[in-house]
Amino acid sequence: MAAPDLATLQRRAAERAAARAGGTDRLRGHIVCDGLVRIFKTEGVEVFALQGLDLVVDRGELVAIVGASGSGKSTMLNVLSGLDVPTAGIARVAGYDLLTMSPRKRLTYRRHTVGFIWQQTARNLLPYLTARENVELPQQLARRGRGAAKRAQELLGMLGVGELANRRPGEMSGGQQQRVAVAVAVANNPEVLFADEPTGELDEATAAEVFGALRTINAELGVTVVIVTHDHSVSSQVRRTVQIRDGRTSAEVRRSARLSEDGVEELITEEYAVIDRSGRLQLPATFVDELALRERVKLTLEPDHVAVFPGQEK
Template sequence: MSWRMVVLLAENREAYMIQCDNLVKIYKTRDSEVLALQGLDMTVRSGELLAVVGKSGSGKSTFLNMIGGLDKPSAGKLMVDGKNLFTMTQKELVEYKKRTVGFVWQNNARNLFPYLNALENIQVPMLFTGEKQRKENALELLELVGMSHRKLNKLAELSGGEQQRIAIAIALANAPKLLLADEPTGSVDKQTSDYILDIFRELNRSKKTTVLIVTHDNALARKVNRVISIQDGKISSELHARYDLEALKELAWEEGHEEYTILDRAGRLQLPSEMLEKMGVQDNKVILEFDQDRIIIKAVST
């Protein structure tokens, strides 16, 4: 292999922040297995601003948790910033969570210590990386999220929207390459929601941070560049928001489209929950019948 080819391959790896190939996640209980992700394929370029949408139980939060290093995949390939999350040691995983990813939760209490003021809260993550200019950096982040005037206020003295802006600043404390936001506007009013999304856009534009937002709210399509819909653990559609705003209105909630499911190596498949409800399936029991080239699934009569 020539040196030129080696350079090109390295550049290609650096172009992608997230690479998922046939990603599978199975949650096991004593009596059953739940297939949360079934063969998900996705690439996210470095510096992208995108949203992942889908109904509750579609697998989008499971996907986010695996990217954030909070949960391990069951099978497939998952690379983030050139790092293989399948082969990471515990020490490497801790370092990854400290320096590569930042998390913004819907429940901002997960990011905030109630007995510290806003300025002190933002400095907490910096203690784990040995950052020396903690106060100066925290003040800059307060300015970025428009909360400089509330730097000495504690959690109880801040509104829900103000707490969420402080939580964003905390997630950015160690300058992560990838910012993950799980329903970041789910508990705030529309005005605050618009402001938060503008923060993400400015962060993406000025610092080239890759921002991935998981949400139920398709209205934020006007604030991102690409929208991916996950349904029943796999990608069902993808739109470039700036060009497909009309189509986006129906994204992830449309009815009647043709849908595929994945049969795993053990012969198991996961049926969409909407279909099971319409069939009247109870106790996870169904009847299978073979008719020429078709397998027919019927609900058990009660």
């Protein structure tokens, strides 16, 4: 079966954006995690990498996931991309239940529904194939060989590396390799693209080019994009940044543009703490340190807010 051309995909993306519901139900969304748990066992010791993580991403969103090393963000990405299996909870992407998925369906899911980009450029491309051949390969594996060469060239051109079609990875810069990797990841027209530190090995200017490629895929093809990153220049350019701490979503930053009274466009940035389904929230570490909050705190309910006070030690 031939893959649709880019013009068709762009039209579909526009239609999806126009029809996007954006409901309030916490279990609605293109990507849904609800009480997601992932436990690893090492030498008889259980390690909770994800401890009841909640996350909803709507179709067509471009979201950055941030957090310290060991916070659980890469584990979450591996679960959602089908590379790992959750221990408990809900993990659903594009209607697929990742907890109950059979091995055969998991392979189909990874081949057709999601794309993935690794931080290490060498993991994304086969060194003995040209850029065009690398983009054609996943289409051939998915039995979409007809039109594969044309689609490969179109994708490479869209991402600004069309002139590299006949070069092998060793003949490209790191940034060029990652842009080709983006083309490989979306070769089979996935609904969702996951990227794990895609700019982690690149300088600032080159990282901007790779992020631009991800934005292009999101805007032009309507692909939902989730980026795990430590790069502030990336996380600050998306409308929504989600922070993960200790295996749970702890905070969100949302950015929006509005016109001032003078007619000048202003960027509005608002930060929120996240309340999970059990009513728990994590206070920012800076707040905890500044007020020396330890073990217990006092809460008082005011007409329009909740006040938090340090507990008095006896």
